[in-house]
Amino acid sequence: MKKAVTGAVILILCAVLMIPVLSLSFGSPAVSQGMDDYFIAHGQEQTGANNIVTGIVFDYRGFDTLGEATVLFTAVLAVGLVFRKLKRGEEYEYE
Template identity: 50%
Template sequence: MMKEKNIKGVTLCVLFVFLLVMGFCLRPAGEPVNTEMDDYFITYGQVQTGSNNIVTSVVFDYRGMDTLGEASVLFAAASGVFLVFRGERNE
């Protein structure tokens, strides 16, 4: 039983690491392609949003919807922790 699970786990890990290495070997680091959107943000972000920090202007302005979802996820996690412990306390 234990041996069987170990063999399955080792096979899964080896296969997954092999796929990771193969995938990461496709491109070298430091030479991104398809950078038109990021070049637009760097060139016009400062004038359009008035923010020196381009990452902040992407987070709060161009991609504000993502940040709204992120804040909602954090809110939901806090509410979940609150509910779990309140249920524990009432038992």
């Protein structure tokens, strides 16, 4: 009984979630918002990069890349804190 109810709920959820998927234009660009037209028109001469994606990631949106690099650095710090070498006789303290 419980399994049947769970399966029915999952099937109904899948059917509901498939409705917007079928109406998407899959694999083709979305409606233009004006911003991407500006980047495509001016990105090459302003940044000098032929790859507009890199031009946006490292120049127009440089703060995002700085945040990404900082997040990676912090993740390494946290992993190093968890797996640090204990001194002789020292034990982890739990609150």
